[in-house]
Amino acid sequence: MAIEILMPALSPTMEEGTLAKWLVKEGDTVSSGDIIAEIETDKATMEFEAVDDGVIGHLLVAEGTENVAVNTAIATLLEDGEEAGAAPTPSASPAAPAPAQATAPAEAAAPPAVAAVDLTPDWPEGTPMKQQTVREALRDAMAEEMRADEDVYLMGEEVAEYQGAYKVSQGMLDEFGSKRVIDTPITEHGFAGIAVGAAFGGLKPIVEFMTFNFAMQAIDQIINSAAKTLYMSGGQMGAPMVFRGANGAAARVGAQHSQDYAAWYAQVPGLKVVMPYSASDAKGLLKTAIRDRNPVIFLENEILYGRAFDVPAMDDFTIPFGKARIWREGTDVTLVSFGIGMQYALEAAEKLAEDGISAEVIDLRTLRPIDYDTVITSVMKTNRCVTVEEGWPVGSIGNHISATIMERAFDYLDAPVINCTGKDVPMPYAANLEKLALVTTNDVIAAVKQVTYR
């Protein structure tokens, strides 16, 4: 039976083209790979090769014909011993199946008006507490998980012999040895990629970026390789791993070393994003991150490393992702923050209390997933909201929280939501300018006074 040679689509967008020239005539013998015609698309003239072996039967479309639709039969090819008969009528092009309308899962599409809030405490009542710095809490979290699971290892710049550029990995080389606590060259793109590959290969890497500013070198591997592979492989393989390190402004280190990446990473499906404030959250969330089967971005803060908090003295203590913490209950306004922003939110709440304004302070703790329900429930009670973060204003976490409140609690709002953020400028070096560029406690107080009309 004669094979129809169809007008090919020669680019992702081509629907029709010009059959510029036939390079064969009826009766010619062709082998697969022989060029049989030249076809013009809107972009270029392409050579069109035979796919099958045979003899050209009929040329159904004359050369020079314009606007030949893709999949139109343009010639027939006869197989061994076949005679050229009457020209067949070109068959209609097969209709592509219509894609079904995709629907988002119910929880994203139509959230319930009244939110279900998880109010269980992070640790049992009566648990003994000890004072610990964020730095020590992070190290303990890693060390505990490395003791429990041989596949967990730490790699990064200065994590081993130097004991960590910010001393987070202090003592870990001694305990775990150089096989599992690995100093890398200064080569973020490369070692991030190696770690993602190791995760594909069955390990659970913890990658320390000295600061997340340097992770910009590696962001392709973080997003294109780590975050997307599970999806692209239809669930066959992913990257169970943690990228952690200092994020945000330190002090007087200038524009290239002072940036908050929370909103950047929170945008990416496939990643989980954590940004703890306290030492107990740093510990409980990092242990959860290491056990998670997905790539987790764990954003720490240099200024917070040395700060001490109460940490529960428990053998195995974890905090689930997607569960905000209410640090302070209040009735007049909801302050939503995370990471070092919590410092300004809590200070502002303290000062506002002196003025008789009762602020509820929520620490999101994880930015992907976000605990929307705790925020919405609080706003339904206080009818006002101010968000606080160190990052830039455009496309901020605060913007996203504001939009969610509009969708889910618009009728409860008595004032527009205000986003307190870092200023929309690269970080300046001069001490006075740097102070002006950062979000401050006073910014938060002023915003609260605005939304409470005081």
Next chain:
Amino acid sequence: MAAKKPAKKTNVSGDELKKYYREMLLIRRFEEKAGQLYGMGLIGGFCHLYIGQEAVVVGLEAAAEEGDKRITSYRDHGHMLACGMDPNGVMAELTGREGGYSKGKGGSMHMFSKEKHFYGGHGIVAAQVPLGAGLAFADKYKGNGRVTFTYFGDGAANQGQVYETFNMAALWDLPVIFVIENNQYAMGTSQQRSTSTKDIYHRGEAFGIPGEMVDGMDVLAVKDAGERAVAHCRKGKGPYILEVKTYRYRGHSMSDPAKYRTREEVQKMREERDAIEHIRAVILEGKFATEDELKAIDKELKAIVNASADFAKECPLPAAEELWTDIYA
């Protein structure tokens, strides 16, 4: 058209020769069919065919053992077929159907098989190079004696992350074989217009990584070199580079008019250096098979490929719910 290069005497058995012939021809027939389905609009987006380069993956797979890993770029169909992945699953992924290796969510450039130790299918030029070293890192960590074949092209060889990876792979003695598939064109830019050195494998010397140039149109030469590289890695001596000189007959992708080279150049390669014609000549001259037997193999492969095309056309599109699965484990 017979290969002009005289066939060398070989110690390889007739069965092995026929196996390589068959594996290379399967890739060629599959890719011809993929090109055809693309032309019919059944395959969308980008589609990078492997025609001309078949001896590279078939030769190296002949040097691999069960459990060894492989990872490559977006020109990946040949690698998948060579490591034993099912043509139906590959073709159905090309058409974006639920029976594809990634349930239709990956496409031509993004397929994986845990079972066959194939780690993709990566669309960012050279991103697979550190990933491949990372797979080798995991194997060394576990001490399981496996090696990883990390394939990339002459174009990728100019990316910075390749040299970051060379440095760490050498520093940590990772069991990784860097296979530079030098098809001489980075999309439309020839090697001499893009690359400061003539032989790319020499760049490994700066990191203390041994390497060699291999004739990628001779499957037996590729296999020999692959065995040397594998032996080096398995002995714990660290990475090895194979620069395999090959040639792609088709454009960079389906939408490439290939104006950066002459038709005569392509034709000359096809007529004088074709890897499949070469092995065919070795088989016939050695009387390991008759013309008719080889023809029967071709017929059988065409049937396999046609069946994969039928499967890929008939298989349903993924269900709309699949949009929301496999984002998190």
